[in-house]
Amino acid sequence: MKIVMAIIKPFKLDEVRDALTSIGVSGLTVTEVKGYGRQKGHTEIYRGAEYAVSFLPKMKVEVAVAANQVDKVISAITGAAKTGQIGDGKIFVYTIDSAVRIRTGETDAAAL
């Protein structure tokens, strides 16, 4: 089992969710985050005092899927979240040891 974690531009959230739903992903977790990569921040100025704001708001989307679904998920997210401008984000995949559905106690593949 894997978790696919994508950092995307916030306004792309709805498109990404629709794309994932259409390939059969049944749930996801979304977090508001800040970060930067090659897309640098900006400078705010208040009454002559400058503040460098390097962190930009992003959305983190995490889905837990079976290992054989990972490629489908990656291409769905990429297709929906891409704008072609810098700051589109990144996707990371990592392995998880187990999963549990709290309501029923089902584990692993049945929990996803």
Place this chain on the structure above:
Amino acid sequence: MTLKRPSRAGLLALAFGALLAIFLSVGVYSTSYAQTPAPGAAPAAPAAAPPPAAPAPTPSCANDPDPKKAVLTKCSPNSGDTAWMLTSVALVLMMTVPGLGLFYGGLTRKKNVGDTVMTSFAITCLITILFAICTYSMAFTPGSPYVGGLSRFFLQGVMSDIASGAGNPNPLASTIPEMVYMCFQMTFAIITPALIAGAFAERMKFSAMLWFIGIWAIVVYAPVAHWVWGPDGMLSSGNSDAYIKVLDFAGGTVVHINSGVAGLMCAICLGKRKETGPPHNMVLTFIGASLLWVGWFGFNAGSAVTSGLQAGMAMTVTQIATAVAAFTWMLVEWAHRGKATVVGICSGAVAGLVAITPASGFVGPIGSMAIGVAAGVVCYWGVTGLKHMHGIDDALDCFGVHAVGGITGAILTGVFAINEYGGTSGLIEGNAGQVINQIEGVIIVIVYDAIVSLIILKIIDAIIGLRVSDEAEREGLDLALHGEAVQ
């Protein structure tokens, strides 16, 4: 829940407060219901000695030429003037709570906003008490050219004509009851120290702040107010024996220069903040600035102490100068930085309000436009170029806006004063002497304020310390000092 061991400063304050409460109750019971018509010169002894013979009762309050005479008796307050002044009290109080609290609150970081509004609110309460006890008397009763007398300690005698159906006036405001005038001046005494908070924001101990403000109100605000506005004040334009006559209609010197310079001293003694951050909510600052603007009509037009032509002109020039200053600041910032900002236009409006304050009863619309432009430009420099030059961490630009704006306004009052409006000619009517008087008055107040504020600060620093610890500053004053947080 365990209670913290009380601190030395806290116990001292509690003991002082208990003594004060006892003193107060003795004073209240024995003096506030004095039945005899009150001459202002009666001593404050609780066993009330028979007062000296009152001056012959006059049928109306108006037109008493000598403000140093004992307080008038048997006058009927003008209901139009009184109604307007009652309103002005509310407007000026609103300027501090919540106007200034929000204006400053939006400019600080979120972790300090609670402390900022707490400071405004607590100062309002503290100054109300001190004003009623002693600083009204010290500022607005005859005494010496440097400070007033004891005749209105604990506000004794302020209602003594109530039995005859008339409120007792202060000769400085002869058509309204004295308690209304007292309340009006109280709101000024409240906002002046509340402005200082802009300089020491985000790093001053709450206890040290209360001590500083309380002592400052007694030894700096009351004397300076007496000099400029007291019946026998050494700078008062209504005092025929004044050392020099300084024109300060609503408090450019008494309120703004006074608080700005004290703020600078606080910022120097406290030192720079460990780190700074952008304003956390410019919308709060906008709401605060708007409440300040509206409330300022009570501040300036109310300083006419009557509801007539002078109040109307004061309101007009206030509105014009503020709008011009805000727009000017906006344009300067736009040209300088490429963008017009909310914080900037609000700051420009406040700068205009500050600068027009001393001039509001003396200048006309054209003068007010000039003052607005000057305030917008000079105060913008005050918070950018000048601030970089002196490098002092005046956190919310108390000195840069209030002192610089107050000085600008005070000097320009001497330039644009028109005899027909306020009784004195300025430079534009050929009188260069008033500008000199204005400059001299400003320097006197700045020097006194700076020296005495520094002394008070150093003493408090030596006893309880002025600044919070590094951890408290990093954690945020809301949690560290007040145990509260905005979620």
